[in-house]
Amino acid sequence: xxxxxxxxxxxxxxxxxxxxxxxxxxxxxxxxxxxxxxxxxxxxxxxxxxxxxxxxxxxxxxxxxxxxxxxxxxxxxxxxxxxxxxxxxxxxxxxxxxxxxxxxxxxxxxxxxxxxxxxxxxxxxxxxxxxxxxxxxxxxxxxxxxxxxxxxxxxxxxxxxxxxxxxxxxxxxxxxxxxxxxxxxxxxxxxxxxxxxxxxxxxxxxxxxxxxxxxxxxxxxxxxxxxxxxxxxxxxxxxxxxxxxxxxxxxxxxxxxxxxxxxxxxxxxxxxxxxxxxxxxxxxxxxxxxxxxxxxxxxxxxxxxxxxxxxxxxxxxxxxxxxxxxxxxxxxxxxxxxxxxxxxxxxxxxxxxxxxxxxxxxxxxxxxxxxxxxxxxxxxxxxxxxxxxxxxxxxxxxxxxxxxxxxxxxxxxxxxxxxxxxxxxxxxxxxxxxxxxxxxxxxxxxxxxxxxxxxxxxxxxxxxxxxxxxxxxxxxxxxxxxxxxxxxxxxxxxxxxxxxxxxxxxxxxxxxxxxxxxxxxxxxxxxxxxxxxxxxxxxxxxxxxxxxxxxxxxxxxxxxxxxxxxxxxxxxxxxxxxxxxxxxxxxxxxxxxxxxxxxxxxxxxxxxxxxxxxxxxxxxxxxxxxxxxxxxxxxxxxxxxxxxxxxxxxxxxxxxxxxxxxxxxxxxxxxxxxxxxxxxxxxxxxxxxxxxxxxxx
Ligand code: 3HC
Ligand code: NAI
Numbered sequence: 001x002x003x004x005x006x007x008x009x010x011x012x013x014x015x016x017x018x019x020x021x022x023x024x025x026x027x028x029x030x031x032x033x034x035x036x037x038x039x040x041x042x043x044x045x046x047x048x049x050x051x052x053x054x055x056x057x058x059x060x061x062x063x064x065x066x067x068x069x070x071x072x073x074x075x076x077x078x079x080x081x082x083x084x085x086x087x088x089x090x091x092x093x094x095x096x097x098x099x100x101x102x103x104x105x106x107x108x109x110x111x112x113x114x115x116x117x118x119x120x121x122x123x124x125x126x127x128x129x130x131x132x133x134x135x136x137x138x139x140x141x142x143x144x145x146x147x148x149x150x151x152x153x154x155x156x157x158x159x160x161x162x163x164x165x166x167x168x169x170x171x172x173x174x175x176x177x178x179x180x181x182x183x184x185x186x187x188x189x190x191x192x193x194x195x196x197x198x199x200x201x202x203x204x205x206x207x208x209x210x211x212x213x214x215x216x217x218x219x220x221x222x223x224x225x226x227x228x229x230x231x232x233x234x235x236x237x238x239x240x241x242x243x244x245x246x247x248x249x250x251x252x253x254x255x256x257x258x259x260x261x262x263x264x265x266x267x268x269x270x271x272x273x274x275x276x277x278x279x280x281x282x283x284x285x286x287x288x289x290x291x292x293x294x295x296x297x298x299x300x301x302x303x304x305x306x307x308x309x310x311x312x313x314x315x316x317x318x319x320x321x322x323x324x325x326x327x328x329x330x331x332x333x334x335x336x337x338x339x340x341x342x343x344x345x346x347x348x349x350x351x352x353x354x355x356x357x358x359x360x361x362x363x364x365x366x367x368x369x370x371x372x373x374x375x376x377x378x379x380x381x382x383x384x385x386x387x388x389x390x391x392x393x394x395x396x397x398x399x400x401x402x403x404x405x406x407x408x409x410x411x412x413x414x415x416x417x418x419x420x421x422x423x424x425x426x427x428x429x430x431x432x433x434x435x436x437x438x439x440x441x442x443x444x445x446x447x448x449x450x451x452x453x454x455x456x457x458x459x460x461x462x463x464x465x466x467x468x469x470x471x472x473x474x475x476x477x478x479x480x481x482x483x484x485x486x487x488x489x490x491x492x493x494x495x496x497x498x499x500x501x502x503x504x505x506x507x508x509x510x511x512x513x514x515x516x517x518x519x520x521x522x523x524x525x526x527x528x529x530x531x532x533x534x535x536x537x538x539x540x541x542x543x544x545x546x547x548x549x550x551x552x553x554x555x556x557x558x559x560x561x562x563x564x565x566x567x568x569x570x571x572x573x574x575x576x577x578x579x580x581x582x583x584x585x586x587x588x589x590x591x592x593x594x595x596x597x598x599x600x601x602x603x604x605x606x607x608x609x610x611x612x613x614x615x616x617x618x619x620x621x622x623x624x625x626x627x628x629x630x631x632x633x634x635x636x637x638x639x640x641x642x643x644x645x646x647x648x649x650x651x652x653x654x655x656x657x658x659x660x661x662x663x664x665x666x667x668x669x670x671x672x673x674x675x676x677x678x679x680x681x682x683x684x685x686x687x688x689x690x691x692x693x694x695x696x697x
Contacts, residue, residue: 004032006039011047012187013040014180018054024063025078025103027071034076037084037092048187049088051111052095052180053104058120061102064129067261067270078103078135082110086199091190095183096120096162096171106133109140112197113190115173115183116162122170123159127230129273130266134257138237139249140200144169147207147242151214154234155221169203201246210242227512227645228265264655268647271696272637275630275648279470280459282627289456292402294464298323298371299378300391302333302364305408306380308436311337312465314361315437321363321371330364337362340437368398376404376461378430383531385412389420396421404454406430407445410481411532414447414474424449428458431478432467433639434524441639442467443478468638473625480635482620483649486612486678488529491517492546493674494605495586498597501566502578507602508609512643517609518566519576520641522559526552526566544675548589552582595673611665611679613649618682621695629654629695654694662689 003019003026015036017023033051040046053059066072076084085092085107094100094108096116101123108114116122124133124141132138133154142150145168153160165171175182189195207213217235225231233256240252260266281287297313297320299306306322313320324330341355350358363370371377377399379391388407395405405427407417418424429445442462446455455471462469472478477485491504505516521529530553536543552565559565560574567576590597617632626632633648646652653661662681669679681689688695 002032002035003029004036006036008043008046009184011045011191012184013043013046013049014184015040015049015051016054017052017059019063020055022057022060022099023053023055023104024060024065025081025107026063026066027074029063030076030078030081033081034084037088041088041090046090047191048090049092050095050180050183050187051085051092051107052183053097057099057101057104058094058096059101059104059107060099061104061106061125062135064270064273078106082107082135085110086112086201088112089197091187091195091197093183093187093190095179096122097179101159102126102133102137103135106135106137106140109136109144109170109200112199113186113195114171115175115179115186116165116171117179118161118163118174118176120162121159122162122165123157124154125157125159127155127234128157128269130228130230130263130269131260132230132234132237132253132256134253136201136250136253138234138253138256139241139246141170142205142207142238142241143200143203147205147210148213151217151235151238154238155217155231169200205242207242210239214239214242227643228269229263230260230266233260264647265645267655268645268651271630271633271647271651272644275634275637276468278628278630279468279634280463282455282459282471285452285456290453291457291460292375292404292453294318294375294404294457294461296320296374297376297378298374299380300395301380301382302330303380304434305432305436306378307333307337307340308434308438309378309380309408309432310362311340311358311437312432312467314358316465317361318464319361319363321365321374323365323368323371325366327366330366334359334362334364368394372398372403373400374403376406378406378408380408380432383409383411385416388412388417392417392420392427396423402426404428404457406458408432411477411535413476414445415449418447418449425451426454428454429472429474429478430458431472431480439639440466440468441480441635442469443480443635443639444469444471445474445478446471447474468634470631470635470638471627472631472635473623475620475623475625479617479620479626479632480639482625483613483616483632483636484640485532486616487609488517488521488549489546489675489678490608490612492549494600494608495548496546496590496593496595497600497673498590498595499600499605500578500583500586502576503600503602504605504609505576507605510602511606512645514641514643521549522565522567522569522576523574525559525561527558546674548586551585551589607664608668610649610652611661611668614653614661615665615678615682615685617650618685618695622682622684650695654696658685658689658694659692662686 005016007014019029040049092111093113094111096108097120099121100108124137126133163174221231237253237256240249297318299310299322302322302324310320310322344350345352345355381387381391407429414429418427428450431443433439433441444458459469494504501518505519508516557564560569563569568579620626629650633650636642636648665679665681669676
C-alpha cells in the first residue's frame with residue numbers, strides 16, 4: 001500500500017502522508033507523494049490539492065533512518081518532490097498539524113499555501129543532528145518570516161508554535177476546528193478567489209541591516225558552538241538568502257549540507273539521537289509489557305544521593321517519603337533539599353511558590369511502618385553489603401506486595417541484594433549519578449531474577465522523572481564504573497611513567513571532556529575510589545594497579561572537600577591549582593618504582609584513556625552486560641561528561657577504525673609499563689576489526 005494514500009473530496013484531492021511514527025520523508029513516501037500529485041494533475045475534475053499527514057505529525061522531516069544509505073538522495077529526492085509541487089499548475093495547500101520539522105517544514109514551504117492547527121511545533125532542527133536544512137529551508141524560511149527569527153530558528157533548531165506565525169507569510173490561516181475540513185475549504189477559496197500559484201522562491205528577503213546582523217550572528221555562534229561546525233554553516237547558508245538570487249542560494253545551501261553530512265560531529269549527534277531512543281528497547285521486554293502504576297515512592301537514606309533521588313520524584317509530582325535512622329540526619333537531608341529548591345527558584349529555574357509545593361510532596365520519617373504502601377522504594381544507604389542486607393530484609397517485611405524494591409548501589413551485586421528478600425523478581429538496581437537531581441543518566445541494573453514488568457516500569461519511570469534510562473546487567477561497577485575503572489588505572493599508570501595530573505587532564509579536556517580524570521577524582525572525593533580499590537586488591541590480588549592514588553589518600557588528600565587532592569584548592573573555591581607537593585611526591589614515587597620518567601605525548605594520553613574505555617566496553621558487550629554499543633555511549637554522554645561531538649567511546653573507536661584501535665593497543669602493550677596484559681584486545685574487538693566492521697555496525 002502507498003505511504004501516501006490518495007483520496008478525493010469533490011474537486012479537491014487529498015494526499016495523506018502515512019509513514020509512522022512521524023511521516024519521515026523516506027523514499028517510499030516521496031514516491032507516494034509524487035504519484036498522488038500526478039494523479040491529481042491528470043484528473044480534470046480536480047482543482048486543488050491538499051497535502052496532509054496521518055497520525056501524530058504532518059512530517060518530522062527526512063527519514064533519519066535512511067541517512068548514510070543510498071535512499072537518502074535517491075530520486076525522487078526531497079528537492080525534486082518540492083520542485084514538482086512548486087511547479088504544479090494546480091494549487092497545493094499544506095495542512096500542518098502537530099509537527100512540521102526539517103524536511104517536513106521544507107515540503108510545506110514548497111507548497112503554494114499553508115494552513116495549520118494551533119499548537120503545531122514548527123522547526124528546522126537539522127542543526128541538532130549536525131546538519132542544516134538541505135531542501136531549501138535556509139532560503140525559503142527567511143522569505144516568509146522575519147529574518148532574525150528565521151536565522152534564530154535555523155541556528156538553534158528550536159521549535160516555535162504555529163500560532164506565533166500569525167500575520168507572517170508562513171501560514172495563511174490558523175484553523176481552530178477540524179484541520180482537513182478547514183484545509184479543503186481553504187483550497188476551494190483559493191480556486192474561487194483565483195489566488196493563483198504563489199511561490200515562496202519568488203519572494204525577496206526584506207531586511208535592510210542584514211550584513212551587520214549576520215556579522216553579529218557569526219561572532220556569537222562561533223563563540224558558542226566551538227566543537228560543532230553546523231551552526232556556522234547555517235549562518236553561511238542563510239546569509240545567501242539575502243545576498244543572492246534564490247537558485248544561487250540553493251547551491252550554497254547544498255554545498256554546506258554536503259560539507260556537513262560526513263563530519264564526525266554530525267555522525268555523533270545522529271548516533272546520540274538514535275542511541276537515546278534505542279536505549280529503552282529491550283529485546284525480550286516488548287513495548288506492550290504490562291507495567292505497575294507508580295503513584296508514590298519512598299527513599300531510604302537522606303544523604304548525598306537519597307536527597308537528590310527524592311527531588312526527582314517530587315519534581316515529577318510523585319509524593320515521596322524519606323526514611324533515615326536518626327532525626328538529625330533527616331533534618332540535615334531535608335534542609336539540603338530545601339536549599340537546592342531555593343537556589344533553583346533564585347536562578348529562575350522554578351517558580352518561588354514551587355519550593356513549598358515540592359517540599360510538601362516530600363515527607364520525612366524515621367519509621368518503616370510509614371512507607372509500606374509506596375509503589376517503589378529506592379535504597380540509598382551506605383555502600384556496605386551488611387547495611388544493605390539489613391535494609392532489604394526490613395523492606396521485605398514492610399513493603400506491600402508488588403512494590404518495586406530498588407537499590408542505588410554503585411558497585412555491589414544486585415543479585416545478592418535481591419537474595420536478601422523473598423521477592424527477587426521485584427528487586428532492581430537504579431543507579432543514579434551525582435548530583436542525582438541534575439544528572440540525566442539512570443543506569444538500570446537488571447538482576448538475574450528481575451521481573452520483566454519491573455524492568456518495563458522502571459524504564460517508563462525514568463522517562464517520567466526526565467532521566468535517560470540505560471539497562472546494564474550485573475557486574476562489578478555495572479557498565480559505566482567498570483569502564484571508568486580501567487580509564488582511571490591508565491591515568492594512574494601515566495603518572496608513574498612521567499606525566500603530571502595537569503598534563504593528563506589538559507590532554508583529555510582538549511578533546512572536550514568536561515573534566516580530566518584527576519580533576520574528576522578530586523571533585524568526587526578520592527576516598528570513594530580508594531574504598532573501591534581496597535576491595536579490588538582483596539578480590540583480585542594479582543591485578544597490577546597504580547598506587548599513587550592510595551598515597552594521596554593516605555595523606556588525607558581526598559580532593560576538593562579537604563582542600564587538597566591531586567591539586568590544591570583555595571578555601572571556598574573550586575579551581576584546581578597544580579601542587580608542587582604532588583610533583584615532589586611523584587618524583588620520589590617513580591624513584592621507588594625504579595622508573596625513569598619519559599615525556600608522554602598528548603596523543604598517547606588521549607588514546608590510552610579512550611582505548612581503555614573501548615577495550616573494557618568491548619568485553620561488556622561480549623558478555624551481554626550492555627545490549628548494544630550505543631547504550632555504552634549514551635551512558636558516557638549523559639553520566640560521565642563525555643563530549644557530545646565525539647559521540648561516546650564506542651563511536652570514537654568506530655570512527656578511528658577498529659583495525660587502527662587494535663594496532664594502537666598492540667603498541668601500548670609493547671611499551672612495557674603498567675599492566676601490559678590489559679592491552680590484549682577483547683575478542684569481539686579483534687573479530688570486528690578483522691571483518692572491517694564497527695561496534696555500531
Ligand atoms: N525520521 C524517522 N524517524 C523519526 C524521525 C525522523 N525524522 N523523527 C523521529 N523519529 C522516530 C523516533 O526515532 C522514534 O522512533 P521509535 O518510536 O521507534 O523510537 C519516534 O519517531 C518517536 O520519536 P520521539 O520519541 O522523539 O517522539 P516525540 O513525540 O517526543 O517527538 C519529534 C517527535 C518532535 C518529531 C522528535 O522525534 C524529533 O525532534 N525528531 C527529529 C526531527 C528532525 O530532526 N528532523 C530533521 C530531519 S533532517 C532533515 O529533515 C533534512 C532535510 O533538511 C533535508
Ligand atoms: P551518604 O553517606 O551521603 O548517605 C547515606 C545516608 O544513608 C546517610 O544519610 C545515612 O544516615 C543513611 N543511612 C545509613 N544507614 C541507614 C539505614 N540503615 N537506614 C536508613 N538510612 C541509613 O551516601 P551517598 O553518597 O548518598 O551514597 C548512597 C548510596 O548511593 C551508596 O550505595 C553509594 O554507593 C551510591 N551512590 C553514590 C554516588 C555518589 O556520588 N555519592 C553515586 C551513585 C551511587
